[in-house]
Amino acid sequence: MAKVELKGVAKSFGAVRVLDPIDLCVEPGEFVAFVGPSGSGKSTLLRMIAGLESVSEGDVLIGGEEVTFAEPSERGTAMVFQSYALYPHMNVYDNIAFNLRLAKRPKSEIDAQVREAARTLRLEDLLERSPAQLSGGQRQRVAIGRAIVRHPKVFLFDEPLSNLDAALRVQMRLEIARLHREIGATMIYVTHDQVEAMTLADRIVALDDGAIQQTGAPLDLYARPSNRFVAGFIGSPKMNFIPAEVIDGTRAGVGLRLHAGDGTSFGLGALKSAKAGPVSVGVRPEAIRLHIAGGTPPAGTLEIPARVDSVERLGNVTYTYIDVGSDELLTVQSGGDVQLKSGDQALAAIQPESFHVFDAAGKTILSASAAPART
Amino acid sequence: MATTARIFGNKRVGFGQWVIYALIGIAGLFYGTPLAWLFLAGTRSGSSLDSDPPFTFGSFEQMAQSWANLASFNDFQILNWALNSLIYSVGGVTLSLIACIPAGYALATSDFPGRRVILILTLVAMITPSQSIVLPIFLEMNLIGLNNTYLGLILATGFFPFGVYLAYIHFSDSPPKGVLDSARIDGCSRYQLFTHIALPLARPIVSLVAFFSFLANWSNYYLAVVLLSDDKIYNLPVGLTALVSGSGALTNLAATGMPIKKPEVILAAILVILPVLVVFLIAQRFVRSGMLSGAEKG
């Protein structure tokens, strides 16, 4: 268990800046997930912590010790790669024992360690196999076993599950969660799968374009995204965005007009900045309800006429894609089944309190105050 | 395999297929004929070589006789030359492996000043005909007193830029970067990275470089004939050439009295080729891919 501190850590490849200076502190025993789209610099940041990539600016501290220029093996970190990266010429046992042998540990200790790791990861029957004779999930378990026996201060994972099929991914996700509970080490986990991040992490670091967009507990990022990128990245299906405009604003409240339907306008509480001009409004798929035209809506509910584009029924949940006349279709998530079909006219009912509002630059100027309506 | 089975199983040999087989057949005949002739000719007597049709099989007795004639020359000096050839080849192969494999690895995996220049020089050296530097090598060996020694020829043949280049190509994408990264995290030093990870996975390229180096050394004539002047340390190509030209077997000069005639010369040629075939058969079992399977997803 150790604390990992990044102080103004930046990275350039030649003249190309891929990571702006990053400050981050991972507490001992914490599970932190780096999420972000492809090319956002997650792997690069992780590899700088591991010592596999040189640090262009700033300092890396592990357990309070400055390791910016230390060799990877001197940092007390272990890393699990997306590609497993097993040693193909060694069997499972030797793969796991390799670093202990390099460290010249006594044979009996090595054997005990390897067998214990194999037990933890249910690899006991596979120790004599070569990596070529293993399935993807087994290979990834060997890679994790290789990391465990080092008793690292920090575990680093770079998309360890993305080569596995969906079912196996769920199973391995649970195993990694169990591992963290059992050994309690500090873990940093890179993924572009936000489900993994939400379920595993104590804290999520959302990266985009080489910069941290937001850091916080998974549900914090979900409920109060600090900008449009995080709002769109965290949550599945992703948040709907509707272009809108501030038509009149005071410190106490503003009027907004949506570029949707017949230009519905409505009032909201105070925005952080209430300049008139274009904004975008975000609403989670589960915060929209659909009903057939006719009934009287509850007071304060916004109703936007919509045309059903398509319906996806998954049994326990249904996704309806509706056209409200804005640039993109809106996704509506409802429990169970809905009695609508493609081409139907309906009304999309939204509580204005469930709107997030982002300014033209994407910064959040109002977070939703209502908990998303459950259906 | 599956394709072959399908083609033959369903008798669906189309016109294109026929063209390919015909071409293979013609090429096989064209290039295989001289070899077949050589091995057959080894069994024939001088008069048979002169008068019988080209592909006549002689007899094994005749072959034994030719062999006895060849062997009797100068107290079985051929065996001595063959041993010398073995020494030169083993020495040259060992030295070139020791130099080529790490050099290729370093060129492929690290970025050091002068790397590009060395790569270009390697390519230049590779395409420079070795004959063109025989004289400077001779002068150099003369200078350091290694002319006409085993060590001299071995040292000279240890320079094998083709091997460096082969190793460089191999190590450019093997082992996969992820495997090297995880070995670094596991605590491998740069040196251990090579000995524990890269080298054990490089068996195919080591075999390939060894084979090509052996081929070059075993049939090394030009450099050997310049550097070696004492017939005791001749290698096979030089020795046999000396023997053949000395006996006048292939010219129409008056017989020299030596029992070295055409059959013996043919046998000598077989003697040179055979070890290459054997070494190739051994080496090709190792020159196979598949070493890396299991390292990564797949």
Ligand SMILES: Nc1ncnc2c1ncn2[C@@H]1O[C@H](COP(=O)(O)OP(=O)(O)OP(=O)(O)O)[C@@H](O)[C@H]1O
């Ligand atoms: N060796 C390199 N040389 C130059 N640019 C690089 C190098 N490695 C990465 N980059 C660049 O750095 C940026 C960040 O790459 P990185 O691999 O960290 O992304 P990532 O967030 O891990 O993406 P992914 O989800 O696809 O793995 C990318 O734009 C990439 O092109």
Ligand SMILES: [Mg+2]
């Ligand atoms: Mg990555």
